[in-house]
Amino acid sequence: MAPKQKGGGVEAASALLRAAQLLGRTRFPVIGGLLTDIDGAVAALALAKKLRGVIDHAAGEELARGSQIMRERGASPASFGETRNRADVIVMVGSGPLKRDPGLFQDLFPEEKGLPRPGDQARRLILLGDDLVNAPTHVKLTQVGQGGSDLPTLIARLGAAVAERPVGDEGQGDPLAQVAESLRTAAFAVIVYSVADLDEPALFTILDMVRHLSVATRAATLALAAPGNGDGVNLCSTWTCGLPVRTSFAGSVPEHDARRFAASRLIESGEADALVWIDALAEQGVRRPKGVPTIVLSSSDDAGEGEADILIEVACAGRDHDAALYLPAISGIGLVKAAHPNQDKPTVAAVLNNISGLIDKREAA
Amino acid sequence: MLIRLKGGRVVDPLNDRDAIGDVFIENGRIVEGASHGRKPDETYDLTGKVVMAGGVDIHSHIAGSNVTLGRALMPELPVLAAQGGASIAPSPDAWGAYATGIRYAEMGYTTVIEPALIPTHAIEAQIELASIPIIDIGALVILGNDDFSLGLLRDGGREAELQDYVGWTLGHAKALGLKVINAGGSEAFKFNARTFGLDDVVPDYGVTSRTVLKVLQRAVTELGVPHPVHVHCNNLGIAGNVETAVATMEATEGLPIHLAHIQFYGYGAEGEEGLSSGAPRLAEAINAHRNVSVDIGQVMFGQTITISGDILRQFDGRRGAHPKKWAIDQGDGNGTGIVPYQYRAGNFANAVQWSVGLEIVLLAEDLWRVLFSTDHPNGALFVRYPEIVHLLMDRDERARMLERLPESARQVSNLASIGRELTLSEIAIITRGAPARLLGLTDRGHLGPGAVADVAVYTEQKNKTAMFASAHLLFKDGALVVRDGEVVNVTWGKAYHVAPGVDAHIERRLAAFYDRYYGVDPSIFGVPAQIAGRPDRFATVPCLN
């Protein structure tokens, strides 16, 4: 173990002790980032509960939005495997999904024939929105919605068309009416999107569309996984306390609130008085909220030295050690073997459990 | 350390015991008392108490991606259930993993089987199960709607390979047994089928549900897996489906089979409403087929949620959702359907369901083959077990409940005419001895020397709901974990599984299959022993050959 403290070069044990001291004094800390594996999430949830704090994930905004739709109305998802093998019509909402997963087209449209599937039409891809994309040559691609309409408007109009309500001025010739017809005649239509790109009304409209279609045929949604093991952490939170991330353990029962318990809001408003920021998946471009005493657990070599009050170097899940992470290909949690096994640094779980033990000791003393 | 449990009424049907006496515990095991001749280190005076083995639950959905999808859909479930009078804390975490173990222990349960492990999601399920304290667990892994099995059956003559595949799947998921849910039905749903019976043909694959089921049943038997194939039949919840259940029993040709939550198949189509109790017909068939065991799947009135790999059935059931929301997860293999549901005493169909479950138990000749369950949470939350025990043991309690049912339901029910009251010993059979034996967990479910010292002590009283709601004491592996209905010591149990040996060629075939169709290597969903973070978490139950 070689954790560093602000200013660097201090003993590991001392950093952990200082972290425990800092957290032992807090009133309402946030455990945020949560870019970690399932073991790390388990430990973070336990620590948040002990400290009567809040848990949130770096992708908390989209996770909480997806969770809200689920709580209010439910869901009709298909797994990645079912979409890849059996969907004959795939509608992709904007180019957001492709930006998140550049290999998406290849994975959804492999060249080899898939598992037995319903219907006999060739598989096709419909791209909704303004961006131009290049699909593999063996995929039949239709693009609809060029000309400036934003995604929410396109989705609202497609929703109306699927329900066979008037969609606007263009009448029967409207390309969206043709998309709706493709969806109705599909054997298994899947609408692929990233929750991060869409607001709640659009997400509800997509769900309604799929449910309307599935009365007569088969239809489903496929939301791209959140970055940074967001879905894994969210699942872990749900089986642990019954609620998704952005949950507070300050009261007698856990409480979830997508806005009140957003890490950034709690830090900026000063409601939270400390932050434990976990960044152990080597993700790029994740921004940490600033303004309260902060303990950073980082697997990055250039983890902003001098910025955190306490910096603890940790192993990178899936690179330095085997890790349970959400894997989109199986639409669930799977195991990633360490790419370069390295036991020099402790895991997030080990560090958090250590700090937790030290807090217990302090309290007992 | 020698512990003496002194002077309680020891109810231990597997050892033919129901008498006042002592039970001795040493090093986590039950030991012979008389041969010791030495002074116990600790003695509990259990005068007026009932001493039983720890409860063993053969079918309860407590973990895995399907259950957690239910939690995500309905965090308010415990609050609504508590408002309806269920004995559960009104908090979202009351149906989280931790609370599940605590509540089971408070009721005197020590082993619970999660019956629907999705092969590709086995890691999540096993991690969740490992975060449930106190109880031991086993899990049943689902096949029968997966394209690999169906592909082997389409090609014909591939039974040996299928057997290897079943063995591989059990080992890969660290499962204790095999579950088959509406064999072929979920696959048919993928081709837009909306009903699927025993002799319906799986589209494209050209095999019937009957064939899929029988081949998987033979595979489990041939592998020597102690627990017989655990089956969720076709046509769940449909009037007249008692014929499906009976046909399934007849299809088994004497090989062992366990039919889950049989109440949901106990419906005749008689009467003005076209729905009646099929319990007498079902009980007669169960009595006659000695290779068949069942668990009840008892329904209780109140708010719950239904979670099932029978996606075709759940898709249809979405219309009855209460509250009005549902999730239809079209996943690999079976997929999952989640539909919140409220059973109401004033609802004719719900009242018939409630009656049918009790009738099936009360009409059983051999309770070693008719096991206790609610199919938690599908028929009722597991926290309601004590109320069901009460109903089975007390005909006045049943009469009191019958009063609340619609007259139309009472007319098609046989419950009023059944005077049988189960004894404590019979309760111990259906909640301990029988499930342990059927699972091949021979070291539990009884209090004979050598058995694991999982011992539940209850205060004998007329009100059986109160008696079984909170154990006076519970010992897990010889350690006191519950006192006066409250957990005093949080311990961590084991996960039991089988590990059949399989031919290595199956791994190569599976690697090619998963690479082509899913773009992954199957090792990513195999459960490694260290997944739970505790070195002694997993324990192997030997196969019988």
Ligand SMILES: [Zn+2]
């Ligand atoms: Zn079940």
